[in-house]
Amino acid sequence: MEHLTIKENANTILKELEWLELLINNRLSHFFNPKEEFDYPLPPVLTRDESVFAKFIMQNELEDIDRIIIAMALAKIVKPQLFDPLLLKNKTFDTHYANFGGLYDKSTGRFEPTLATATFLCYNDNLLDKLNFIERFTSKRVFNHNEVLVLKPIDEGDHCLNQSINLTAEYYELIVTGKSYSPRYSSSFPAKELKTTLDWKHLIVNEQLFNEIEHVSTWISHQREIESNIYLNRIVNTGYKCIFYGSPGTGKTLTAALLGKKHNLKVYRVDLSQLVSKYIGETEKNLSRLFDKAENRRWILFFDEAESLFSKRTEVKDSKDKYANQQTGYLLQRIENYNGLVILATNLKPNIDKAFSRRIQSHLYFPLPKTEERYKLWKQSFSNIVDFPDHFLKTISEKYELSGGNIKNIIQFAWLSSKKLGSNIKENHVLAGIKKELSKEGKSFGTN
Known part of the structure; x- marks a missing residue:
């Protein structure tokens, strides 16, 4: 089942990355040949996809640019070569094209996409669309309340578009494996x-x-x-x-x-x-x-x-x-x-x-359970372990004020005592456990 979930998510991821790659190629083609009509590729239709990733996209009603942002964050991890075409330099100034946004990572030789890269791919230089995107993005619940992304400014004081895009560990795990995120015990999350x-x-x-x-x-x-x-x-x-x-x-x-x-x-x-x-x-x-x-x-x-x-x-x-x-x-x-x-x-x-x-x-x-509640606890706890007479359970329920935690400890003690002797649990094992548990709390075994 787990393998099937990963396979379904992988199929959806592949569709989204193929769409991203086509969008990059078409946008660059139009950028360098502006007289040509821009061929905007339609996003994959996911209504028949049963993957966790597809359901996440549809349930959150993600717009095209939202999907592109998530696809870019995934591509950074599983297919970084998709961004290689964006490494082109402006020969006139011997610099990377500012229109593409992003950052050139000298240590890896890779292109680091930013939100500006997403707006370039979807809107090119349409200022109104970019401004509308900024307004929507800062209030969009799926990103700002669910913490899907980790956004880091390239330089301190940069505007929001100059932020590199990374998936949080939680959503990477969800999108790739279909599992909900569980942080590990650590000093930062004790x-x-x-x-x-x-x-x-x-x-x-x-x-x-x-x-x-x-x-x-x-x-x-x-x-x-x-x-x-x-x-x-x-x-x-x-x-x-x-x-x-x-x-x-x-x-x-x-x-x-x-x-x-x-x-x-x-x-x-x-x-x-x-x-x-x-x-x-x-x-x-x-x-x-x-x-x-x-x-x-x-x-x-x-x-x-x-x-x-x-x-x-x-x-x-x-x-x-x-x-x-x-x-x-x-x-x-x-x-x-x-x-x-x-x-x-x-x-x-x-x-x-x-x-x-x-x-x-x-x-x-x-509160500590009353007699009737203690009886239910004893009866339920011994169920499928040992079949004691009902009068014995009623007697110990009436006589000893014990919590559910006490009863759990007593049954463990009685079971181990019986194992040492190679027998089933006997009434005397239970009574010995009660005495031991009461003594821990400074109570007398003979006290009603």
Whole structure:
């Protein structure tokens, strides 16, 4: 299937590059023979193409020049020789033709196309068309919100047409392989993708909490509608922030993963140990890089143990207090402006700064499961592993206050204990696991 996707994308790319090559040749022919009528080649018809690249072009309703820009960015990587005809020099001045835009790369001997190259190919010297292009391009959502391109000025202070064209890693991967982009964990992006093989039936929570989760899910479903409605987005935030708080092991992380899975969105769990720095200004830089990369991609950002980063501001007594408060203020600003879903997970909600709380749309409390919920967790967890009598599951559900995370640890302990003895899981293995888990939390095994 993966091989087929790459093949389909390659066929679409080939069509676009053949069109680009024909456009270059026809434009140059007309440039050097202006009396001849310019033969504008029509773009490939992609309505029957099933490739991810073709769907991207059609769904975003790309104009001819938009497609040419992307084709040039691809040609730089897979077929740079397409630009060789643009290396021609003006013999009168012994320089490259300024009309062609672009840059001669001395290190490679190649022509580096710019936006000016695209306008030359599509519009030649038609000033009105060029000005209209500049106005449209600076506001075009597919380029400026989706971050399809990396545009770099040739010289500092150059106008927008003098920018070299490169595809972002995200869209190169999408166009070539059909896969959505996943940044690698690094110092500039200290977050790992959070996935789950579980489904909603595995999330055992009370009805009130489930309704709150559904509320967040509804916002995700209608996010695009909010963004596109100029009247609605004046009142309703285009981003959504919520706090998941409660004891460990009660389903906060699973809920975040399930929301992403339901809506086919990537969820990234931010590594706060790599984000927070003792050096002044470094934490803000790390946060800036993180949010810049996530912006406009609809990623869900999941900050676990958020109290370490979003703690209450303190009275300023020294420079450290002042810096800490500035850091919190910066966080407020970036989260306020983020247009996706941000989830702050904490076991210690009272430690979250009040200014954050005011900006939070939903506060979701994940309590320890009640007896009935614990029974469902035990029964579901042992399903297809061991068949315990129902009265045993009800007894341990009633007697021991445990979270879903506790139960998971207990089952692992019981399974390993049984393997050591070469037997199936027995009730005494489970009880030993419960005792061990309770002792970790300073609770007595005999306490009801």
